Amino acid sequence: MTSPETVIWLQERTPLGILSPTVLDAIAQVIEEKFFPAGSSLVTEGTSPEALYILQQGQLESQTSNQNNPALACGFLPGAIVQLKELLLDELTPSTITTITECHLWVISASQFCSLVAQYPEISQAFSRLLAQELAEVTSALGYEQERAVALRPYLVTKAKRGIVGTSRYAVRLREQIREAASKSQSVEIFGEPGLEKDNIAALIHYGSPKRREPIIKVNCGILQTSGMDLFGRAGGKPGLLEWLGEGTIVFNNIQELPPELLPSVAQLLETGKYTPVTRSGEPAAQARPCKARVIIISEKTQSDIERCIAYRIKVPPLRVRKTDIQAQVEYYTSLYIRARGLSRPQITPEALRRLQTYDFPGNVTELRNLVERAIVQLGDGRELTEEIFWSAQTKKKQFRLNLLNVYPGLRKFLRSPWWPDRINYGFTFAAFAVMIAILFMGPQTRDRNFVLNFFWAWWWPFFLFLFPFLGRIWCSVCPFMIYGEITQKLSLWLFPRQLKGWPRQKAEKWGGWFMFGLFTLIFLWEELWDLQNTAYLSACLLLLITAGAMIFSAIFERRFWCRYLCPIGGMNGLFAKLSMTELRAQQGICSASCNTYQCYKGGPEKGEGMETNGCPVYSHPAQLQDNRDCVLCMTCLKACPHRSVEFNLRPPAIELWTTHTAHSYEVALLFLLLGGVYLHRLPELQSLLGLEIDLSLFWQHLGFSLLILMIPTAVIFGAYGLMQLTKFGRKPRPFLELTYGYLPLVLGGNLAHYLRLGLGEGGRILPVTFATFGLNGEQLPILVAHPAVIDFLQGATLIFSVLFTIILTQKIAGQPMRSLFWQHLAAIGLGVSMWAIIVA
Numbered sequence: 001m002t003s004p005e006t007v008i009w010l011q012e013r014t015p016l017g018i019l020s021p022t023v024l025d026a027i028a029q030v031i032e033e034k035f036f037p038a039g040s041s042l043v044t045e046g047t048s049p050e051a052l053y054i055l056q057q058g059q060l061e062s063q064t065s066n067q068n069n070p071a072l073a074c075g076f077l078p079g080a081i082v083q084l085k086e087l088l089l090d091e092l093t094p095s096t097i098t099t100i101t102e103c104h105l106w107v108i109s110a111s112q113f114c115s116l117v118a119q120y121p122e123i124s125q126a127f128s129r130l131l132a133q134e135l136a137e138v139t140s141a142l143g144y145e146q147e148r149a150v151a152l153r154p155y156l157v158t159k160a161k162r163g164i165v166g167t168s169r170y171a172v173r174l175r176e177q178i179r180e181a182a183s184k185s186q187s188v189e190i191f192g193e194p195g196l197e198k199d200n201i202a203a204l205i206h207y208g209s210p211k212r213r214e215p216i217i218k219v220n221c222g223i224l225q226t227s228g229m230d231l232f233g234r235a236g237g238k239p240g241l242l243e244w245l246g247e248g249t250i251v252f253n254n255i256q257e258l259p260p261e262l263l264p265s266v267a268q269l270l271e272t273g274k275y276t277p278v279t280r281s282g283e284p285a286a287q288a289r290p291c292k293a294r295v296i297i298i299s300e301k302t303q304s305d306i307e308r309c310i311a312y313r314i315k316v317p318p319l320r321v322r323k324t325d326i327q328a329q330v331e332y333y334t335s336l337y338i339r340a341r342g343l344s345r346p347q348i349t350p351e352a353l354r355r356l357q358t359y360d361f362p363g364n365v366t367e368l369r370n371l372v373e374r375a376i377v378q379l380g381d382g383r384e385l386t387e388e389i390f391w392s393a394q395t396k397k398k399q400f401r402l403n404l405l406n407v408y409p410g411l412r413k414f415l416r417s418p419w420w421p422d423r424i425n426y427g428f429t430f431a432a433f434a435v436m437i438a439i440l441f442m443g444p445q446t447r448d449r450n451f452v453l454n455f456f457w458a459w460w461w462p463f464f465l466f467l468f469p470f471l472g473r474i475w476c477s478v479c480p481f482m483i484y485g486e487i488t489q490k491l492s493l494w495l496f497p498r499q500l501k502g503w504p505r506q507k508a509e510k511w512g513g514w515f516m517f518g519l520f521t522l523i524f525l526w527e528e529l530w531d532l533q534n535t536a537y538l539s540a541c542l543l544l545l546i547t548a549g550a551m552i553f554s555a556i557f558e559r560r561f562w563c564r565y566l567c568p569i570g571g572m573n574g575l576f577a578k579l580s581m582t583e584l585r586a587q588q589g590i591c592s593a594s595c596n597t598y599q600c601y602k603g604g605p606e607k608g609e610g611m612e613t614n615g616c617p618v619y620s621h622p623a624q625l626q627d628n629r630d631c632v633l634c635m636t637c638l639k640a641c642p643h644r645s646v647e648f649n650l651r652p653p654a655i656e657l658w659t660t661h662t663a664h665s666y667e668v669a670l671l672f673l674l675l676g677g678v679y680l681h682r683l684p685e686l687q688s689l690l691g692l693e694i695d696l697s698l699f700w701q702h703l704g705f706s707l708l709i710l711m712i713p714t715a716v717i718f719g720a721y722g723l724m725q726l727t728k729f730g731r732k733p734r735p736f737l738e739l740t741y742g743y744l745p746l747v748l749g750g751n752l753a754h755y756l757r758l759g760l761g762e763g764g765r766i767l768p769v770t771f772a773t774f775g776l777n778g779e780q781l782p783i784l785v786a787h788p789a790v791i792d793f794l795q796g797a798t799l800i801f802s803v804l805f806t807i808i809l810t811q812k813i814a815g816q817p818m819r820s821l822f823w824q825h826l827a828a829i830g831l832g833v834s835m836w837a838i839i840v841a
Contacts, residue, residue, distance in 0.1 A: 003025060003028045003029065006106075007024045007025055007028050009056075010024050010027070010028065013078065013079040014054060014079050014081055015081055015084075015130065016054075018126050018127075018130060019122060020122060022120075023120045023122055026116060027108065027116060030108055030109075030112045031054070031106040031108060032106070032109075033105075033106060033107075034105050034106075034107050035102065035103070035104055035105075036058075036099045036102070036105060037099065037102055038100060038101050038103075039098065040103075041096065041097075041098050042060065042082070042097045042098060042099060042105075043082065043096060044093065044096055045063075045064060045065065045094065045095050045096040046093065047092060047093055048093075048110075049083040049086045049087050049093055051083070051107050051110055051113075052082070052084060052108040052110070053081070053082035053105050053106070053107055054079075054080075054081055054082075054105060054106040054107075055077070055079065055080045055081075055082065055105055056078060056104045056106060057104040058078070058099060058101045058102055058105075059076065059077060059101050060075065060076035060080065060082070060097055060099055060103065061074075061076070061097070061098055061100050062075075062076070062095040062096065062097045063096050063098070064094060064095040064096070066094065066095075075100075076097075082097060084127070085131075087110060087114070088117070088123075088124060088127060148244045151241070152215055152241070152244055152245065155218055155219055155241065156215060156216070156217055157199070157206075157217065157251070159203065159207065160200055160203035160204045160206075160207050161200045161203070162200065162332070163175070163204065164178070165325060165328050165329045165332045166322060166328050167324065167325065168322050168325045170325075171322065171325055174201075174314070174316065177314045178201060178204050178205055178208065179208065181205045181314065182204070182205045182206075183209070184311075184312065185209070185211075186294075186311035186312050187270050187294070187295040187296070187297070187310055187311050187312065188202075188205060188294075188296045188297070188311070188312045188313070188314060189296075189298075189299060189306075189312070189313045190296065190297065190298050190299070190316060191300075191302075191316065192300070192315060192317070192318065193300065193316075193318050193364055194363065194366075195319075195362075195363040195364035195365060195366035195367055196316045196318065196319075196364045196365060196366075197365055197366065198298045198316055199218055199251060199253060199298060201314065201316065202216075202296045202298060205296065206248075206249040206294070209249075209294075211248070211249070211294070214246065214248035214249070215248040216248055216249040217241065217245060217248065217249070217251065218251040218253050219241065219250060219251065219252055219253060220253050220254060220257075221252055221256075221257045221258040221259075222254060222258075224258065224259060224262060226259045226262065227261075227278050228240075228262050228265055231265075231275075232265065232275050233277045234277055234278050234279070235278065235279045235283070235286035242293055243289075245293045246292055246293065247292045247293065248293055248294070249294045249295075250293050250295055251296045252266070252295065254298060254299070254300065255297045255298065255299040255303055256300055256301040256303060263303075263305050263306070264305075266306065267306060267309050268288075269295065270295055270297075270306065270309035270310060271309040272288075273290060273291055274288040274290055274291060275288065275291050277289065297310060318361075319364045319368060320360040326353070326368070327348075327353055329365065330348055330353070330356065330372055333368065333369045333373065334346065334372055334385075337372065337373050338376070343376070344383075346376065346382065346384060347383065347384050347385065348385040349384050349386050349387065350644075351386065351387040352385050352386050352389065352390055354387075354587060354644065354645070355387045356368070356371075356390060357587065358587035358588065358590060371390060400651060400652050400655070401649040401650065401651050402649060402650040402651075403647040403648065403649055404648045405647060405648050412638075415635045416611070416635070420477075420635055421477045421478050421634060421635075424478055425478055425480075425483045426483065429478055429480050429483055430480065430484075430487070433543075436456075437543060437544065439452045439536075439773065440452050440536040440537060440540035440543075441536070441537050443536060443773045443774075444536065444772065444773060445535055445536040445537060446534055446535075446536070447533065447769075448762075448769060449772040450536045451766055451769045451770035451773045452536070453534075453536045453539055454762060454763070454765070454769045455766065456539055457533050457539075457755075457758055458755075458759050458761075458762040458763040458766075459759065459763050461755045461758070461759075462752065462755040462756055462758065462759035463759070465576075465748065465752040465755060466752060468573070468576035468579060468580060469580055469653055470580065471580065471582055471633070472573075472576075472577035472582060472583070472631070472633065473570075473573045473577040473631060473632050473633060474633050476563060476570055476573055476632035476633070476634075477632050477633045477635075479563075479570075480547070481543075481546050481550040481567065481569070482567075484550060485547075485551050485553070485560065485562060485563075486554060486560075488551040488554050488555050489554040489555060492555045500556070500557060500558040501556055501558065502557070502558060503557055503558070503559075503561055503564075503565075503619065508561070508564075508565040508566075512565030512566055512666075513664060513667060513669075513670070514666050514669070515565075515566050516565075516566060516567065516570075516571035516670065517571070517669045517670050519568040520568040520571065520572065520673055521673060521710075523542065523568060524673065524677050525707075526538075526542070527542075528681070528702075528706050529699065529703060546568070549562055550562045550563070550567065553566065559614075559617045559618065560618050560632075563617070563618055563632060564618040571670055572670070572674065574628070574629035575667055575670055575671060575674070575744070576744070577629060578628055578629065578654060578656060578661070578741070579653055579744055579745060579748060580628055581650060581651060581652070581653040582648065582650055582651065583625075583631075583649050583651055583656075584622055584633060584635075584637070584638075584646065584647070584649075585623070585625055585649060586600070586621070586623035586646050586647065587623070587645045587647060590643050590644075590645040591621075591623040591643075591645050599613065599615070599641070599642070600616060600621065600622060600636065600637035601615055601619070601620075601621045601637075603615030604640070607642045609644070610640050610643075611639045612640075613639055613640040615640070616634075616636055616637060617632065617636065618630055618631075618632055621637075622646055623645070626656065626660040626661065627657075627660065627661050627662075629667075654744070654809055657741050657742075657744070657809060657812070657813055658809075658812040658815070663735070663738045663740075663741065664737075665737060667741075668737055668741070671741070671744060671747055672713065672714040673710065674747050674751060675743065675746070675747045675831070676709060676711065676713050676714065677710070677751065678713075678747070678754055678839075679709045679710075679712065679834075679835075679838065680709050681754050682838040683696065683706070683709065684696075685838040685839075686709065686838055689837055689838060713831060716830065716831060717743065717824075720823040720824050720826065720827035721733070721736050721739065721823070721824065724820070724822075724823045724824060727822075727823070733814070733816070733820065733821075734813065734814050734815075734816070739813060739814060739821075741809075741813060742806055742809045742810030742813050742814075742824065742828075743810075743828060745802045745805035745806045745809055746802045746803060746805075746806040746828055746831060746832060748802065749798050749803075749805075750799065750831075750835045750839075752798055753796075753798045753799050753802075753840070756791060756794055756795050756798065757791055757795070760785065760786040760794070761785055761786065761788075761791060762785070763785075764784035764786075765783045765785065767782065768783060792840050795839055795840045796836060796840045799839070799840070802832065803828055803829055803832035806832075807825050810825065810828070
């Protein structure tokens with residue numbers, strides 16, 4: 001390159017361009033061109049400069065051992081001048097410079113450059129001015145950065161606390177969303193419940209982005225000025241946070257608390273990427289300015305004006321749906337706490353982990369962290385975090401519940417043994433039922449001479465009606481109808497191997513309940529019109545018809561389709577089981593966190609402490625049960641569960657009716673039918689009370705009167721609800737279907753009061769009746785019957801208690817003042833009084 005071209009190149013490409021052409025020409029005269037291969041050491045740190053280097057082509061890199069001044073480590077591009085300052089100030093080289101690529105350099109030896117400086121004082125003067133200018137710029141920039149740091153310091157987020165802990169599908173998806181959001185520069189909304197550490201997710205997004213070296217600030221929307229001056233600044237005055245932030249990230253925390261006056265401005269910022277500084281009253285509106293900062297919104301409630309402007313939305317799942325992650329999170333928070341305090345690591349017991357997994361954590365991960373830290377403090381010198389230490393981790397669904405399987409380990413052992421219910425069913429009930437049917441057909445036909453008929457009407461009915469409030473649908477676990485159904489199913493599959501049909505669930509849910517209602521209506525009418533209570537062979541026919549239904553449907557459908565949808569006795573049991581003070585449930589958190597086989601529902605081989613089973617016979621998952629209707633207490637789930645999730649709880653009676661219950665029209669129809677059945681069983685007393693002269697020996701008169709009596713109690717309840725809607729003492733009444741379940745205690749109490757006379761008046765004659773069944777004289781055998789006054793007292797007490805419980809239950813279901821339910825309570829009292837008149841008086 002000729003000297004004029006060199007001068008032009010120096011003027012245009014290097015800092016030497018501030019010198020006059022004469023000086024540049026003198027410099028060009030002494031330049032020596034040299035080539036250095038990649039990896040060559042050009043300058044060594046701590047040595048005296050040997051030459052001035054001007055990089056024409058290639059790349060250089062400097063490295064330094066001075067940790068206090070990392071700016072010395074940098075790169076050089078064409079046009080850079082190396083060791084100029086060191087030669088002018090006679091200093092040692094502060095860094096080592098090497099070639100990254102093959103480099104073409106112009107070299108001026110140190111002696112020649114010093115001669116040029118002595119010959120041309122302009123060089124020193126020019127570069128003194130340049131250094132002074134650079135120093136002023138640096139000082140100005142430093143002052144700006146200091147002022148910026150002061151303005152941003154109260155809002156700075158210095159680092160992310162942690163990543164997303166856990167391996168559940170929710171945790172994996174959340175990590176993917178964070179990575180995706182970090183790779184973009186668009187606005188993000190992080191939405192979720194309190195306690196999910198959404199601000200930490202915002203920090204993870206920022207520090208995972210290409211602009212991680214820029215600052216990130218968090219602004220609590222509830223304390224922003226309504227004018228927006230602290231956020232947008234004042235036109236011609238003090239800058240706002242957005243201007244100080246530059247290309248960093250701003251996090252609007254709790255956007256739902258943003259002053260309404262700022263909503264349009266923030267929406268404009270999100271939609272257009274611009275903001276308008278605040279102006280004083282009377283001043284012209286300022287021009288909108290571009291915002292280089294990234295915006296992240298944190299919210300707990302939706303803000304439609306804001307959400308439509310958001311480019312990317314992350315829904316943070318609550319901890320209650322991430323039960324699989326609880327163990328990992330507990331271990332993580334434990335590690336953090338003990339490391340910070342130098343403690344030894346405690347172990348968490350499986351029971352404590354199960355308790356945490358059953359808790360819903362309304363405070364989410366923040367509450368979990370506090371629970372773990374408090375548990376470690378309470379542990380003291382102990383080695384294990386036990387269930388008792390996490391005493392406050394009790395979900396609302398578990399309140400007022402006592403798991404009887406934990407209180408009585410012997411009960412768990414019995415219910416998991418082969419005795420319950422298989423050995424009882426196939427070792428006793430199967431044969432006993434066949435013998436009883438035979439005696440009903442071949443023995444004497446009246447209740448005072450046939451012990452099976454006596455047992456069925458005077459023992460079975462009052463005993464199981466009395467058991468419903470305690471053990472719910474316990475009869476279904478030892479029911480002979482389904483034993484014969486299961487035997488039929490196994491025999492038919494052995495004789496004719498095939499695939500049984502799956503359940504037509506949709507049709508069964510829609511029509512099965514009405515089938516039960518119709519069948520129960522026919523049973524009631526048959527019982528009344530043909531005097532089944534005192535006719536042995538007809539009672540046997542009734543039992544055989546129900547057994548035949550179970551056998552037929554078991555041969556067609558898998559498992560216990562008849563029990564679940566069609567059995568009239570099962571329908572009654574399921575209805576009254578809602579009043580029970582016990583329940584079989586599974587701990588939902590354990591099921592979702594630990595189970596992936598669903599053996600309690602589907603069946604499967606032995607796993608852990610779980611036994612081999614065929615799964616729930618009525619296809620009910622214990623963790624999904626909302627009431628007792630569809631649980632037959634066979635304990636298959638208890639035997640199959642390898643995680644100890646299944647519980648048998650003591651609870652407030654009928655609590656499901658005002659908490660988790662779903663009303664069904666066919667259940668209400670069955671409730672009305674059972675209520676009418678109380679009056680149907682007392683037709684002679686009703687005739688006497690009402691002064692009617694109807695000949696019940698005439699079939700059609702008997703049938704018509706029976707149907708009318710079945711409908712009258714229903715009409716009373718409908719009338720009471722109609723009056724409630726007309727009067728409306730306060731709020732609108734709850735839907736009819738929901739409120740009607742409040743009569744359930746009265747229905748149960750009325751039926752029990754009716755059968756108490758048979759149970760207490762005839763049940764104790766079972767020994768002489770048994771002898772009479774076989775043609776023997778048993779008149780001298782002991783009998784145990786209650787005095788009529790005692791029976792009246794117990795019947796009356798049952799009815800009074802039923803009416804009181806009906807009023808209380810109705811209040812709980814409705815959740816309204818008592819005066820709003822005046823007519824319904826009056827109807828319950830009226831029905832109770834009428835039952836007293838026909839049953840007790």
